Amino acid sequence: MPKNARLTGIKALRCYRVEEAAEVSGVSPRTIRNWIADGLPVLDGERPMLIRGDDLQDYIKGTRASRKVSVALGEFYCLACRKARKPAGGFADCTIKDGRAMLTALCEVCEIVVHKPVSVGRIREIARLLDLTTTPHPLPDAPARKEA
Template sequence: MSRSYRNVCLSLNRVYTVNEVQVLYDVCRNTVSNWVREGLRPSDDSFPQLFRGTELKRFHDARVARARRGLRFGEFKCVGCGAAVFPDVRSVRLEIVEGRRTFAHATCCDCGARVLKFLGATECTKVQECLDTNTELSEIDEYQAALPARIGKDKGGQDVAWFTSNDRIIHEWQIYAGRFSEKTQQAYLVSIREFEEFIGGESFDKVTTKRAGAYRDHLVELHKRPKESGGLSSSTVRHRASHLSAFFKWLRGQTGYRRLSASIPDYFALPRATSGVGLKERQKIYPSLDEAWAMVDGMPARTLTQRRDRAMVAFAFVSGFCESRRQNGPQKRSDFLIVAE
């Protein structure tokens, strides 16, 4: 994007390292550090830092929204990338214009474009303090209110919870799953995140067979519901169960998760009745006896090979390979044999 990040292909369920964020957004490491100071929340307090895709989207959506509605103290609207940014304090310059108003200009920490802003008296005083003490402008933002650790809201503020307590092990799985196609990885991540939400964000090392069985029953119930009420198709239910079974088989081999019950993957297995529902038997189309007769009758019979082919087709109907022979009643075998000859 021209630095507005609109064309970034971000996966909400994936977990990204700092290097991956740099490549994804085409920014330097200092920019990612600035984002963290401005309110981007890592998955946990450990290093190297990890960021969930949902959090990256929330952060950038919030910046754009603030630039449209109103800026915080120390924030500038960048014309280049369209976001609300806290520029590097070393690039800030203050000028008094029209006798009273203070005009500030600086350099966007994301795209390098020039940013401009008229400052009120209170904000001007706070910015000047930052210049005097070489303090980041984000420190004077009085409205930064961090959400509870390892939990957030997604999907446009519709109170859908998302969790980050398992992000590190999910990132390890992403490395393992590099052998899969991108589409397959995304399908697995959807299944894993749905299960994580079902258990309330609890760490995967605490999952029991009871929890796994409860989620299996949950899938069965979703399968029974109509799609208009949030139900899932038979194919989706089977894939969710299969993905989780494979994920926990892998998980049991990882450090810190080897105490998980070996039977957990089996608890995701669906009842046979559920896994079979929705699989409609395809109706095969068979030629009628008249069509078979015409087909054999129309086959060439000049050479030995052609007569052999003719006899094989006739034999298929004589021996009962064709279902229509049973449905339409018996046909004289001698008729086909005569035609084959």
């Protein structure tokens, strides 16, 4: 994906609008929107959308890393370990919002917070591998039809 995305110009403590994030990362605004669709976090309720610099850095690092390391369905890529890791205790939180799901857990080795965007359609499969706490709860029966 972000083949030539740059990390060096991104300031961790700044928030960026989509166009600014694109400029500073050296990719197109469309690419940034794709990343958001893929799980790059944006600040809640802000219009226009704002992206935290550290989230942007983590996302670019994560996508670079995930091209090299294969991460199983029940695993996360840990930025600190630079390896695929299981979540501590087999626990993960799953937040579903706007038809997207984000898993959050702690690395079982170093215990930093790890994230992984997943498709809503795979949550049931993941729930067989991990002890998931989903928000909202309970899980909707089927992926949202409006996507079709």
